[in-house]
Amino acid sequence: MDTFAALSxxxxxxxxxxxxxxxxxxxxLGTAVGVLPGIGPALTVALLLPITFKLDxxxxxxxxxxxxxxxxxxxxxxxxxxxxxxxxSSIVTALEGNKMARAGRGGxxxxxxxxxxxxxxxxxxxxxxxxxxTVVDIAISFGPEDYFxxxxxxxxxxxxxxxxxxxxxxxxxFLGLALGLIGIDLQSGQARLSFGIPDLLxxxxxxxxxxxxxxxxxxxxxxxxxxxxxxxxxxxxxxVFMTREDWKRSWKPWIRGTFLGFPIGAMPAGGAEIPTFxxxxxxxxxxxxxxxxxxxxxxxxxxxxxxxxxxAAGVLVPLLTxxxxxxxxxxxxxxxxxxxxxxxxxxxxxxxxxxVWGLIASLFIANGMLLILNLPLVxxxxxxxxxxxxxLYGGILVFATLGTLGANPSLVELGMLLIFGLLGYVxxxxxxxxxxxxxxxxxxxxxxxxxxxxxxxxxxxxxxxxQSPIALTLYALSALALFGPLLFFLLTGxxxxxxxxxx
Amino acid sequence: MSDPRLSSTRRPDKAGxxxxxxxxxxxxxxxxxxxxxxxxxxHSAVGPAAFPTIIAxxxxxxxxxxxxxxxxxxxxxxxxxxFAPMAWVLAGLVGQIVLLPLLGFSIATGWLFAATAKGxxxxxxxxxxxxxxxLCFLIYVIFAKGLQLALPAGPIERLM
Amino acid sequence: MTQILRGALVAAALAAFAPMGAxxxxxKDLKIIAPAAPGGGWDQTARSIQQALxxxxxxxxxxxxxxxxxxxxxxxxxxxxxxxxxxNTLIVGGYVMVGAIITNKSPVNLSQVTPIAxxxxxxxxxxxxxxxxxxxxxxxxxxxxxxxxxxxWAGGSAGGTDHxxxxxxxxxxxxxxxxVNYIAFSGGGESLASLLGGKVTAGIASLxxxxxxxxxxxxxxxxxxxxxxxxxxxxxxxxxxAGIDVEIQNWRMIAAAPGITxxxxxxxSETIEKMVKSKAWTExxxxxxxxxxYLSGSAFDAQLAKDISATQTILKDIGLAQ
Numbered sequence: 001m002d003t004f005a006a007l008s009x010x011x012x013x014x015x016x017x018x019x020x021x022x023x024x025x026x027x028x029l030g031t032a033v034g035v036l037p038g039i040g041p042a043l044t045v046a047l048l049l050p051i052t053f054k055l056d057x058x059x060x061x062x063x064x065x066x067x068x069x070x071x072x073x074x075x076x077x078x079x080x081x082x083x084x085x086x087x088x089s090s091i092v093t094a095l096e097g098n099k100m101a102r103a104g105r106g107g108x109x110x111x112x113x114x115x116x117x118x119x120x121x122x123x124x125x126x127x128x129x130x131x132x133x134t135v136v137d138i139a140i141s142f143g144p145e146d147y148f149x150x151x152x153x154x155x156x157x158x159x160x161x162x163x164x165x166x167x168x169x170x171x172x173x174f175l176g177l178a179l180g181l182i183g184i185d186l187q188s189g190q191a192r193l194s195f196g197i198p199d200l201l202x203x204x205x206x207x208x209x210x211x212x213x214x215x216x217x218x219x220x221x222x223x224x225x226x227x228x229x230x231x232x233x234x235x236x237x238x239x240v241f242m243t244r245e246d247w248k249r250s251w252k253p254w255i256r257g258t259f260l261g262f263p264i265g266a267m268p269a270g271g272a273e274i275p276t277f278x279x280x281x282x283x284x285x286x287x288x289x290x291x292x293x294x295x296x297x298x299x300x301x302x303x304x305x306x307x308x309x310x311x312a313a314g315v316l317v318p319l320l321t322x323x324x325x326x327x328x329x330x331x332x333x334x335x336x337x338x339x340x341x342x343x344x345x346x347x348x349x350x351x352x353x354x355x356v357w358g359l360i361a362s363l364f365i366a367n368g369m370l371l372i373l374n375l376p377l378v379x380x381x382x383x384x385x386x387x388x389x390x391x392l393y394g395g396i397l398v399f400a401t402l403g404t405l406g407a408n409p410s411l412v413e414l415g416m417l418l419i420f421g422l423l424g425y426v427x428x429x430x431x432x433x434x435x436x437x438x439x440x441x442x443x444x445x446x447x448x449x450x451x452x453x454x455x456x457x458x459x460x461x462x463x464x465x466x467q468s469p470i471a472l473t474l475y476a477l478s479a480l481a482l483f484g485p486l487l488f489f490l491l492t493g494x495x496x497x498x499x500x501x502x503x
Numbered sequence: 504m505s506d507p508r509l510s511s512t513r514r515p516d517k518a519g520x521x522x523x524x525x526x527x528x529x530x531x532x533x534x535x536x537x538x539x540x541x542x543x544x545x546h547s548a549v550g551p552a553a554f555p556t557i558i559a560x561x562x563x564x565x566x567x568x569x570x571x572x573x574x575x576x577x578x579x580x581x582x583x584x585x586f587a588p589m590a591w592v593l594a595g596l597v598g599q600i601v602l603l604p605l606l607g608f609s610i611a612t613g614w615l616f617a618a619t620a621k622g623x624x625x626x627x628x629x630x631x632x633x634x635x636x637x638l639c640f641l642i643y644v645i646f647a648k649g650l651q652l653a654l655p656a657g658p659i660e661r662l663m
Numbered sequence: 664m665t666q667i668l669r670g671a672l673v674a675a676a677l678a679a680f681a682p683m684g685a686x687x688x689x690x691k692d693l694k695i696i697a698p699a700a701p702g703g704g705w706d707q708t709a710r711s712i713q714q715a716l717x718x719x720x721x722x723x724x725x726x727x728x729x730x731x732x733x734x735x736x737x738x739x740x741x742x743x744x745x746x747x748x749x750x751n752t753l754i755v756g757g758y759v760m761v762g763a764i765i766t767n768k769s770p771v772n773l774s775q776v777t778p779i780a781x782x783x784x785x786x787x788x789x790x791x792x793x794x795x796x797x798x799x800x801x802x803x804x805x806x807x808x809x810x811x812x813x814x815x816w817a818g819g820s821a822g823g824t825d826h827x828x829x830x831x832x833x834x835x836x837x838x839x840x841x842x843v844n845y846i847a848f849s850g851g852g853e854s855l856a857s858l859l860g861g862k863v864t865a866g867i868a869s870l871x872x873x874x875x876x877x878x879x880x881x882x883x884x885x886x887x888x889x890x891x892x893x894x895x896x897x898x899x900x901x902x903x904x905a906g907i908d909v910e911i912q913n914w915r916m917i918a919a920a921p922g923i924t925x926x927x928x929x930x931x932s933e934t935i936e937k938m939v940k941s942k943a944w945t946e947x948x949x950x951x952x953x954x955x956x957y958l959s960g961s962a963f964d965a966q967l968a969k970d971i972s973a974t975q976t977i978l979k980d981i982g983l984a985q
Contacts, residue, residue: 143862171565177558185551186847189821189983201733223592223622226585268856324852390625394616406652418596448554457815653728
């Protein structure tokens, strides 16, 4: 079928004024709800789905696309400005983004996130339109042994987020791994580290841990610093928008992030978090000013944000081509599609081409709308930081607890927020990095499950782990990440120029 | 590895020992749980106890490494933390958990707002409590009524 | 913060147009607890009930509350403890809860709620990749008897409906259920992907998850767990046809709080019955591909008791319960 004809017809429908309005409203709502810490895109889409029921299929698909991308984007705004990641895939954004905001560079950080999301979203949506069937075939060929190799790669590159001390980085990581053990083990059905508390059976929610460590831990340690911390954050130092140098430093990370995010997002067990970790590690390696990492390097926002958004489009690949919902958000979207008799599956492109292309066109429109809406708002968003500290932090705690309560109205969840908030304070006080705790919580259970699946399928033969070419390639990459700099030193006798010129 | 802001003396770092002790205790708990799990018959190549065992081992090693570092590096002088502001913020969070089931979202979260503001040096508490409660009631209306988000209701919320 | 508020106000204004505002409702306010996260089967069931009740003006305002966790047992515990005698709060549940209560040693169980009706159900299906040498249930049984370890099954979490079905299947053909090489996946998507990629021998899930793949020729569905062949897959034999005595339905129900009066129970039952007969509900079921397996009153109570004892037995056999 003529892809471009179908797409342009979809675009004509999506560009009608009334549909543009729906896109606008969707992006607005998605961003507004997604900004709340703890409320990720899944809940945002679930909450706002009933609103779209009232519209005709075209209008509602467009609004839906807007809510989806808006929800993804809203999370990064909160991460950058308030250090309160709204969802697990914007945790990495908080690392550099919030440092930038504190240095008066919140404007460029938000801008590179918005433009990077746009670039990544556009490229990934084109990918969705053109190569979805090919990508999905590759994605499906990933077995548990390959996923395990991917996790190994993620683990080896995570050290990029460790900060200065390996012992401290590993300690944080192992805390996260230990927290990841809590709950019912998927393979055996046994409860681990739950001590008979029913609320622990499902384990620790990633967003709860992230909100607690970042938002509450941060609030506590700023409060404890008292007068010592009383420098006032200047919302804007220099340009509100990106300078020429910012552009120069951003565009390559956007592209690299996109090419990490889209394929991994398309994998049934890929997710949006791993590409953000990989992108962060990659940018740190390639950055020409590596000492800026940890103090607000724009590459550390541009890359992961692009990866995150490209992964969001990637998730739609298995959803539309196979009918596989591979994330909570995708599962809710599936329910939304069914409202219009759209039954995602292998035959969808054949049976409902107009709706599919309408949706893809809507994604383009939503993506553009997100940029148009958010760039002018950057200046306003940044002003949030000018709110006097007592009210700002009061507000942060109100919204952090609101988000947690909204996702799961349980006092135990609030109790965990408090305990992990204290943990976040202690970690900060004694110079332990925060991000590896969350990374451990995400990667630990994933890698364990994949390894055990691989070994169960091979009936306990460990050689099966090294028999797939995909896995071997990924292990080679891990080895390169670990020993690459050392090898360089041995060969040339001088230290690897981290961030070598590659123009 | 050492932070230039921190000066060190000959005495071993007490905080480092406390952290090392905490890690060792965590290693014991995880290890104990792994031991309990390993006694359950699992019919797969790698059972539920394998990963906990590795993690417990890792934590134990890190406890040793942390203790060794505390001994080697010596006492680290850290800036003093003020207890009172932190206590206010904690009182806000604990208060919210206590008040939530009795008085609902607006009052409990209003208290959280007031206590946090107080912790950051802005009073009076009662005025912030009132303002916070009104603000939170507005939030409640928007999210619970507008978006059907389930938030705990109390006497104020039931007035609607 | 003003931005958030402004955005949210628009949301509120928009939502105000949306579902509410009905004329002659019998029950005014109703809260339905979906003991799962948004997106799952129970959540979708709860939201479908919400939609059907509101669009037919049977209840003027229905709110869905998600209380996720531990196979629904957290939501159930909260419901039993906080809503005693409350006729305005209902809970959605299902067969998965029966197993979860046993494996999680839940302090509350289904005897502590007032079951109203079974609403819908799905049947389990066993499928293999299209290029698999296994062509029929008989082939699968033969492979399983030859070496149960070599037959890997992809399905949902350990102790769930898929696992239980695999255990019942093995037991029925005379294979030790503890020898079943069951690979648990966290979501339907992931387990289906491993099957499509040929990573596992067979997959076990509700038929709807395999249906569209089977129609596209990527999977072969070997059998279903229903008593008779199903209208959506008339060519697929039942387990019983192949001589395997396994019949299982992954049903979903609605239940009321403990301690309500018989009059209150009657009123709720009548409202639900009206809903089940409504056009809106029929359309919703068709849209989602759910079968209407409505069963209420003492017939449902008996079925529930039967399911609970059968599940207890098989979970013991698999080794997941004492």
